Amino acid sequence: MIGGTNILIVDDNDDITCILSDFFLLNDCNVYTAPTGKKAIELIGKENIDVVILDVKLPDINGIELLDIIKIENQTVAVIMMSGYNDHNAIIEAMKKGASDFLLKPFELDKLILVMLRTLRERSLLIENEHIYKSLEDKKKIELLNRELQGKIKELTMTYNISNRFNSLNVYDDIYEKTLDIIFDVLDAKLCRFYFFDSGSKEPILHKEKRGNNGAAADSSTFLSEEFIQHLHTPKKCLVRDNQLFLPIMIKDEYIGFVQVDKKKNGLEAGSRRYESDVFFLKLIGEKASAQIENRILYESLFDNVFQTLTSLIEAINKRDSYTESHCKRVTDMGLLLAEKIGLDGYERDVIKFVGPVHDLGKIGIPDSILLKPGKLTEEEYQMMKSHSIFGEEMLSRFVILAREAKVIRSHHERYDGKGYPDALSREDIPVGSRIISICDTFDAMTSNRPYRNAMKNQDALSEIERCANSQFDPSMVECFVTMMENNTND
Numbered sequence: 001m002i003g004g005t006n007i008l009i010v011d012d013n014d015d016i017t018c019i020l021s022d023f024f025l026l027n028d029c030n031v032y033t034a035p036t037g038k039k040a041i042e043l044i045g046k047e048n049i050d051v052v053i054l055d056v057k058l059p060d061i062n063g064i065e066l067l068d069i070i071k072i073e074n075q076t077v078a079v080i081m082m083s084g085y086n087d088h089n090a091i092i093e094a095m096k097k098g099a100s101d102f103l104l105k106p107f108e109l110d111k112l113i114l115v116m117l118r119t120l121r122e123r124s125l126l127i128e129n130e131h132i133y134k135s136l137e138d139k140k141k142i143e144l145l146n147r148e149l150q151g152k153i154k155e156l157t158m159t160y161n162i163s164n165r166f167n168s169l170n171v172y173d174d175i176y177e178k179t180l181d182i183i184f185d186v187l188d189a190k191l192c193r194f195y196f197f198d199s200g201s202k203e204p205i206l207h208k209e210k211r212g213n214n215g216a217a218a219d220s221s222t223f224l225s226e227e228f229i230q231h232l233h234t235p236k237k238c239l240v241r242d243n244q245l246f247l248p249i250m251i252k253d254e255y256i257g258f259v260q261v262d263k264k265k266n267g268l269e270a271g272s273r274r275y276e277s278d279v280f281f282l283k284l285i286g287e288k289a290s291a292q293i294e295n296r297i298l299y300e301s302l303f304d305n306v307f308q309t310l311t312s313l314i315e316a317i318n319k320r321d322s323y324t325e326s327h328c329k330r331v332t333d334m335g336l337l338l339a340e341k342i343g344l345d346g347y348e349r350d351v352i353k354f355v356g357p358v359h360d361l362g363k364i365g366i367p368d369s370i371l372l373k374p375g376k377l378t379e380e381e382y383q384m385m386k387s388h389s390i391f392g393e394e395m396l397s398r399f400v401i402l403a404r405e406a407k408v409i410r411s412h413h414e415r416y417d418g419k420g421y422p423d424a425l426s427r428e429d430i431p432v433g434s435r436i437i438s439i440c441d442t443f444d445a446m447t448s449n450r451p452y453r454n455a456m457k458n459q460d461a462l463s464e465i466e467r468c469a470n471s472q473f474d475p476s477m478v479e480c481f482v483t484m485m486e487n488n489t490n491d
Helices: 014-026 037-046 063-073 088-096 109-135 139-167 175-186 226-232 273-320 322-341 346-358 361-365 379-386 388-396 400-410 432-446 458-467 475-490
Strands: 006-010 030-034 051-055 078-083 101-104 189-197 204-211 239-241 244-251 254-263
Touching (some): 014 109, 063 088, 078 088, 101 109, 139 175, 204 254, 322 432, 346 400, 346 432, 379 388, 388 400, 432 458, 432 475
Parallel strands (some): 006 030, 006 051
Antiparallel strands (some): 189 254, 239 244
């Protein structure tokens, strides 16, 4: 397929050079190597090079600059850039300067074959383009070829941007909403909808919708027929009707739903460039969305299993100290109310929702003689009791997906003035979730009966919380908390 091609590999990494050389030699290519930009320029001047595989980072010159030099020397030499860093600006700059493609290390050799095939096809256009320029026989053909080359650059750039937007999603983003946002932007749509197939009736159910100012709602009964649904299950996968596109979404070869896209203008004539472009990008977005949905399902399953494990540990603590269970529930309820009052985003509220019930998880490592002691603790016993926040973090951090929650548990006894434990953090260095838990934890402890003292009245506890603003607690949170609790009391 690529046999006979003269390939120059420009990279100062001997391992990569050897792997690529062996790969291309096995495919009957003629291989040249250069560890520096200077050596590469010499070889391009002497040898009839067809394709250059060029690393961005070279010891004597930046790969983007060398790309410029190569293109000035010979426009028909195709250049495939590669880099170990996902640098969006470098990728865009390389494509603008004429790179045929951009590979991120490490990459699979199967993918390299596909890139080479595309590059050689593009190079044939470059050679034909140069021939036409030299002969000056067909100006219209030159313009057409230029448009094709510009379209290729635009397509590669758009493909990268789509991948980057999906890769930047975190586990708390609404994948369905974000998918519609991407479709809306890429396809210049006026209406996007995400439908699920009901597991029982197999009927489509509208789940999410995004519309522009002129995105009038379409009558779903006009297309959600049995014949329409059956057509979506054909190998063609993407269905186009008038100014609408429909794409089924699959998880592990099972159809879970589909996306409907209404275009702004009538430009979806079969065979047209716009038609092919829209269908291509919609299929690409569908593939990325399917992968994200599948990962989200796996993540949520893992998260549930982890939470059940931690709940079992908390139940073990409750059997030792019945105060802990009701205490943790009250702290969680107050924490969520306070998080809402101060305008915390959904992600941080979810952290509170998870951490609240298990913030005293580390008490499982405290001996009964200390945890259940009715009298005042000795200094040595107090130091042991303080270590429960570290124990809790150590237990939670065993689960990589809960790294942020583990930090909140570790820091929920820090003080705003930096005199807390275990790390003497202060002010905004203390996670916002820890600052919320700290206030609610202290208030509940003061207003609960314990074997060694009676509970304080709510108003007295709130006065103590106010007194400790700026020292133990975040003052802005104290103000919101006191107002919140006073309003709840009045209600």
